[in-house]
Amino acid sequence: MPLSRRRFLTTGLTTGLAAPLVFKARPAHAALALTPMIRGLDTPFALAFLPDGALLISERNSGVLHVATDGRKTALSGVPEAVTNGQGGYMDLVVARDFAQSRTVWMTYSKRLAGGGTGTALGAGRLSPDGTEFSEFRLLFEMAESGSGSRHFGSRVVEAGDGTLFLCIGDRGEDARAQDLGSHHGKILRLTRDGQPAPGNPFLNRAGALPEIWSYGHRNPQGMAMAPDGQLWAVEHGAKGGDEVNRIEKGVNYGWPVISYGVHYSGRKIGEGTAREGMAQPEHFWDPSMAPSGMMIYSGKLWPEWRGQVFIGSLKFDYISRLSGANLTEAAQIKSGETRRVRDVREAPDGSIWFLSEGRDTAYRMLPG
Template sequence: MARKYRHLLPALAATLILGYGPAQAQSVNAGDREASSSQPFAVETLANFNTPWAMAFLPDGRLLITEKPGAIYLVSQSGEKTEVGNVPAVLASGQNGLLDIAIAPDFGTSSRVYYSYVEPNEGGRLVLASATLAISDAGTTLADNAIVWRQTPAGGRGQPGGIIAFDPEGKHVFLSVGDRMEPASAQDAAQARGKVIRLNLDGTVPSDNPFAGQGDVQDMTWTTGHRNPYGLAFAEDGRLWLHEMGPQGGDEFNLIEKGSNYGWPVVSNGDEYSGAPIPDHDTHPEFAAPAVYWNPVIAPAGLAFYDGELFPDWKGSALIGGLRAQALVRVAFDAEGRPDEAERWAMGGRIRDIAVAPDGAVWLIEDAGNGRLMRLTPGD
């Protein structure tokens, strides 16, 4: 075990007593897969954005896109952009800024959206907020902004996480929280870092959370031991999946199970950036191991499960963007529900987020100062 993490052992022992789950089946390393330049889809560029970070479709086919420096746009199917007003100030520095955006489960009646960002005070605190998306002839704005959750303690550097997912019942919101480049905090139960948290839609704590009643951060913790999670989504079968960036190697695709500990920074299938080794997952079976990992890395960002009709062969697949790989990655599941990378396509740019439109088209945004908004449809 790396020497600098030996002090975590007492805390880890207590964590295991609390009931964290066992390791999963043997992990699959998909890092050496090659990206294909032959694409089974046509790519249409519709618009460009300043460092776009996330997108979410409205029921009518329009979508919301966030830009990391602090803007939100309402975008038509043809790529026409309308800036959304009343967006809060953000700390736009490095990996921090305006992050994810998601449509509330009851959007049809409430017009509420949820979004995450790093606020500029107290050293940069990750925030989950909600607001009413008010669309009128006079313009589009966020109204009735409300803070759902704030990271405790405040501060940290990069790796904020900030990905939002709602359970299939529409009763709870899940949020991925990165370790903020403070690795040991991922195993500190009192710090909202390196965790997936689960809340009621109004920010209160569900009574059936695994550690409810044990303290502020513990109350809301669903899983722990994460590093830099930039993908979180429910599959059609109701299972929750997360991907996260490893250090020097070891990107992970994890099945998220209630109360489990995924081991960072005690274990990883990658190494420190200095070259110092980190014990692999198979040396610590008490931690949940990734179903798939990538070494070399793809730097995963964005996660969507395909449920459309335009690409029938993709039904049920996870679509993942690759920043380092500059690719679109498709992960398929076998008859027993085990995932493996099935295909990888070179996209000529860092893919930051993925969304499936109501008509089944796949939309991508590129992580760049003039990042492309792309629509994929069947064709050459």
């Protein structure tokens, strides 16, 4: 059964709030009722819904929580060791579509690699029936080369309709590698459920290219979502300006660091400018940067007028961006005191919209007001 506000209030997780907050999106298109559901989180990164109405939440510095329908929080055992340094740690979570049979959950995390540095890794575990542990956890994929710093892990994963997995990885602060097909830095990968290069990948038979690569030229994708028509979308951080929403296509070069709509933090020009033949243009970009994280394409279940619209959290300016139209534009900013450093945005099975506020260490649910 779905999580209810009443149940969470009685557990003490939302102490002092007897009713949802009601506010309007900016610009005002609809009243929204916003309810804090789970408090006291430790740097939350991702949330995932389980078929029985419970939740999984990754806490970047700590691990993974199971939150039962009565609000009880349990730290999962059996999760892998992550390097919780800088922007790394425990990151994305995805519940497999066949969870009822397989009980599979995929997760991404930053891992110590053989060379001594850290890199993005993808693993899979079986969630125990009582939600207390990952059993049979398996490492499926890790970057071929480590990064020297503690930033730009990317680290979102999406299950496609054919069962393959898309995994995004940032450039790890080494921007030139985003153009190198012999490196996982700054790439979106397409993998089988076993973590192998998926059949049909564009560089399977190209000498010197890594066969997992689906697209390249990315800086630091921190949101990724699949539209109902099977189209993959991603949102990535620019430098100073130039945050991008991209329609992800097979084998396409998205330009970083050769082209960008931003500049380096020093003010120095990036690459050659904003366009180059053979490099894709973004569907939308922000300047100044809003620091995007988390991405969801809405079904229209509770808000029919929002069907197919894109929702993206802002870490810098503390709002949720709602984008729409054939020429993707920002239709509204959902903003309140609770939308502080929005790290993830997800649609629940009942059509409500949930988000994680890293600034509030809280998971919120949004319903029509």
